Amino acid sequence: MEKFAFIGGYEKADLLLYIAKIFALLNKKIIIMDTTLLQKTRYIIPTMVSTRQYVTTYEDIDIAVGFESIAKLKEFQGLKPTEDLKYDMALIDIDTARAYKEFEIKPADKHFFVTSFDLYSLKKGLSVFAQNVDTVNVTKVLFTKDMLGEEDQYLNFLSKKFKIRWNSEIIFFPFDQGDQNVIYANQRLSKIRIRGLSMQYMDSLIFICEELSKLGQGEIKKALRTMEKN
Secondary structure, X not given: OEEEEEEOOOOOHHHHHHHHHHHHHOOOOEXXXXXXXXXXXXXXOOOOOOOOOEEEEEOOEEEEEOOOOHHHHHHHOOOOOOOOOOOOEEEEEEOOHHHHHHOOOOOOOXXXXXXXXXXXXXXXXXXXXXXXXXXXXXXXEEEOOOOOHHHXXXXXXXXXXXXXXXXXEXXXXXXXXXXXXXXXXXXXXXXXXXXXOOHHHHHHXXXXXXXXXXXXXXXXXXXXXXXXXX
């Protein structure tokens, strides 16, 4: 199972649902692990389960909520500690150093730092790396309307004391009210739909899916066309 760490204080739940849906349509077995303090997926994903820890399936995506560690998730699924989870890909939503450790994120796992440029998101997100001993390569995923050089410089300045090596690729998502309106409508309808999202948002989805896999744009766009029909 490949693990992908999506790190930061910025809201990532909806982004991970879009990514996971694309790969589910490409016949990948996917799990999203919400390890965050707020556990937003508990409220936006419809489920009849009311327990503290659970795994629910939503649009062919498994979603794990409330687990303190990957070991607890394995135990819940009846696996031995040495066994791997039965998925192709795990998208792990992380906003604490403790979760980074307990979900056994390794330097070899792909890291994505998801943030806007408000000070809370920047500092909360970077705090996840506070206990890191090894330097990790991290891709920036930036939610901003107008990317300013001084914003990225400030992020680089704040990150100097952490063991982070920024990858050259930067993924931009528009901080756009139209995209937010589509996302909120999808939440109310309990759907993962892309109709109405801006072309920039769609292009960024394609790019991040390419970064996550060896799939080409053609396969990813095919999945997006399927999503557009729903």
